[in-house]
Amino acid sequence: MGDGRKSETDSRGVSIAAAPPPPPRAASAPSEGFSPKSHKLLIEILLVVGVVLGFGAFAVYGGGALSEAMTPLVPLSVDQKLGALSSSQMQAGQKLCDDPATIAYVRNITDELLAAHGKTPFPFEVVIVEDEQVNAFALPGGYLTVNSGLLATAETGEEVAGVLGHEIYHALLRHGTKRILREVGGSIVLSMLLGGTGLEDVGGLAKSLTGLSYDRAQESEADLRGDELMQKAGLDPSGLARFFERLAKESSVEVPALLSTHPDPGDRAEIIAKLGGAPPTKKLSSPRELKCRK
Secondary structure, eight states, rough: TTTOOOOOOTOOOOOOEEOOOOOOOOOOOOOOOOOHHHHHHHHHOOOOOOHHHHHHHHHHHHHHHOOOOGGGGOOOOHHHHHHHHHHHHHHHHHHBBBOOHHHHHHHHHHHHHHHOOOSSOOOOOEEEEOOOOEEEEEEEEEEEEEHHHHHHOSSSSSHHHHHHHHHHHHHHHHHHHHHHHHHHTTTHHHHTTOOOOOOOEEEEHHHHHTTTTOOOHHHHHHHHHHHHHHHTTOOOTTTHHHHHHHHHHHHTOOHHHHHHHHHHHHHSHHHHHOOOSSOOOOOOOOSSSSOOOO
């Protein structure tokens, strides 16, 4: 036959065409497999599921120790997302200072401290808000906020730098993340890794984070590391202790939010005295003439 098919004959000698060969099977599409990105996400989710299950032991083993142990298992991306969400919430209800000199003053001090520290696990952002409360705070993931009231009350640049160095280390040591895990639990972390915001779990993330008080151990740790950072930057590390002590003594200042959220561990001056080290090589200008509006 012209089509190349073989034939057979039956018992009567009649030629019977063989059945045509089956059509070739279409090649199956190559499998995409398990991409590194999805693999990484699954590992992160499994880790955080462990964190969430761990929080089931809250009532038995105590929140503080558990949040301390669980935080290293939470990816740094969660800190950054927590900080970004709460920072945007906070800024929505605040007026940001727009005076270029004031913005440059705070950012220059921050950059100087970060340069002395070296590489950080996430970038830092700093904003100045128009608020008479004497306060500054660090949100997870490197989001720093300084109130104009703090700049108006500080007498020296070293006092401002001391507060900023202290806040930088609250972020680097993940104190805010530990506190939110203690107060809210791990469900918000899992929600964020799965693409949600987790805001339904905290009912206002910015308010939750900015209102949390650090414990004495966290304050001591931020004091020590912040003072060491001041020394690395060539600045007088006693600025922070001076500022806190003066705030506590001045009756004209209503109990500052800075003191209510940053309780005195009781040995700030002693910590600084024990540091020793070389004398300061730089002196910062005072913030007293700065203003929030152009």
